[in-house]
Amino acid sequence: MKIRTMGSATNKGILSWFYISRTYHIQLKRYSQFLKTWSLTPSQYEVLVNIRESGRMSQKELAEKMFLTKGNITQLIIKMENEGYISREQEWKTKYIRLTEKGNQLLDRIRPEQVNYFSQQFQGLTKKEQKRLIKLLKKVNETQINQDNE
Amino acid sequence: MKIRTMGSATNKGILSWFYISRTYHIQLKRYSQFLKTWSLTPSQYEVLVNIRESGRMSQKELAEKMFLTKGNITQLIIKMENEGYISREQEWKTKYIRLTEKGNQLLDRIRPEQVNYFSQQFQGLTKKEQKRLIKLLKKVNETQINQDNE
DNA sequence: CGTTGTTAATTGAGTACTAAATTGATAGCA
């Protein structure tokens, strides 16, 4: 597949962004399809993973970790609470979220297949290349230029 | 899908995806902010770039190139036509799009600043590292596993 | 002609998100 989408005055920065964005879109589309087996979206699955990691966390923390707005998290969480995957308990003005038994079981079922899924998707790269890719992306993220937030 | 019990945490694949996704989200947020100066979204800007490259293209071609649905393109295009950036002419059952003078001028104004913007965003990587990153991502995209589409 | 098939574009209903205003819980002070 020859790709020549960027025009003449191309610089490496733009090209880097172009390929990050392209890879993301292609992978996201497939990944969504993959998760449909369990009627989950990538965001919903990410919620499960994040909560398990922390054991228990506030909605605000989750929003920050996932780079989503608090409003978005509220909606997402309510849906998943209705489906019985997570539970909430208020403490002070904060609502803490944790996985229910059902949520834990779901995650346990999906996790091994997900590991397998991604190792297939990235099989074009050797382990060493994957390591290099990760390192480079990490470096991009670390070098964030100072900007106003909120 | 073949299910192969994985040994320990051979989840470099997942980690690769995690960092691609994370980098994408962080950058997208900033980039959207950047493009607000001209009241454009990343998709709208991408439309301008793609049309200029081809000179003239059908909506279907554009949809495929941008990994969006035809429906989405229709909506996007109508908005940009109303704002005077692009024009359409029907020929047979196909509608061909091209940039108007106004669209060309807008692109000319934004382009140099965009080049500058991204070279700043990726300044954490040397030219050589950026080249390597691009090469790795290209490789990921090229090694797409065959899957059903539509 | 008129009917059928093909395929690009459009429409419409639904999902996932954002931004900004509002609500709710509580601390701390008069």
Add this chain to the structure above:
DNA sequence: TGCTATCAATTTAGTACTCAATTAACAACG
């Protein structure tokens, strides 16, 4: 005991997208 300030969560209105069904423009064939 209220009054105000703070800050997490929620609500609301709007944007960007998807998927599936429909419409529109033609070709081709009887």
